[in-house]
Amino acid sequence: xxxxxxxxxxxxxxxxxxxxxxxxxxxxxxxxxxxxxxxxxxxxxxxxxxxxxxxxxxxxxxxxxxxxxxxxxxxxxxxxxxxxxxxxxxxxxxxxxxxxxxxxxxxxxxxxxxxxxxxxxxxxxxxxxxxxxxxxxxxxxxxxxxxxxxxxxxxxxxxxxxxxxxxxxxxxxxxxxxxxxxxxxxxxxxx
Numbered sequence: 001x002x003x004x005x006x007x008x009x010x011x012x013x014x015x016x017x018x019x020x021x022x023x024x025x026x027x028x029x030x031x032x033x034x035x036x037x038x039x040x041x042x043x044x045x046x047x048x049x050x051x052x053x054x055x056x057x058x059x060x061x062x063x064x065x066x067x068x069x070x071x072x073x074x075x076x077x078x079x080x081x082x083x084x085x086x087x088x089x090x091x092x093x094x095x096x097x098x099x100x101x102x103x104x105x106x107x108x109x110x111x112x113x114x115x116x117x118x119x120x121x122x123x124x125x126x127x128x129x130x131x132x133x134x135x136x137x138x139x140x141x142x143x144x145x146x147x148x149x150x151x152x153x154x155x156x157x158x159x160x161x162x163x164x165x166x167x168x169x170x171x172x173x174x175x176x177x178x179x180x181x182x183x184x185x186x187x188x189x190x191x
Contacts, residue, residue: 019152
């Protein structure tokens with residue numbers, strides 16, 4: 001029985017934006033493994049958590065994994081595990097920095113039916129209010145009204161009003177207020 005071939009990494013990088021870490025790697029010459037698992041810890045030698053249920057495979061010789069379960073000001077240490085041999089590579093460290101400015105993103109999808117996602121960034125902690133209004137300026141739903149830490153935040157709106165009823169098709173606005181910041185965006189519900 002032949003021994004599994006050892007692989008070498010040609011590159012192993014981490015990058016981040018909006019609270020999401022993207023890990024990319026390529027392997028050197030030789031036979032490609034069946035895939036990799038991505039592992040994460042909170043210190044260089046810390047307890048490892050497997051982030052992948054199924055092995056990551058290459059797309060045009062590049063392996064990529066996106067970690068969406070991160071927190072601001074935490075350094076994460078990522079390792080790769082060859083599913084053929086169990087050999088581990090890394091760690092590579094990455095820290096999510098807090099946003100520098102307030103930001104309210106366009107909802108996605110837009111138009112939507114029945115749910116949509118609203119993302120916003122807070123450079124400092126404080127009271128946050130996120131409300132939905134109809135074209136007449138009437139409040140339809142309060143999505144957030146609480147104190148929140150600095151960082152990247154996501155809210156999923158189910159297209160229902162305060163009474164729990166589905167809204168009708170049409171144009172709606174959502175407004176975020178936090179500290180001295182106020183931002184408004186338009187969205188379209190299509191049934």
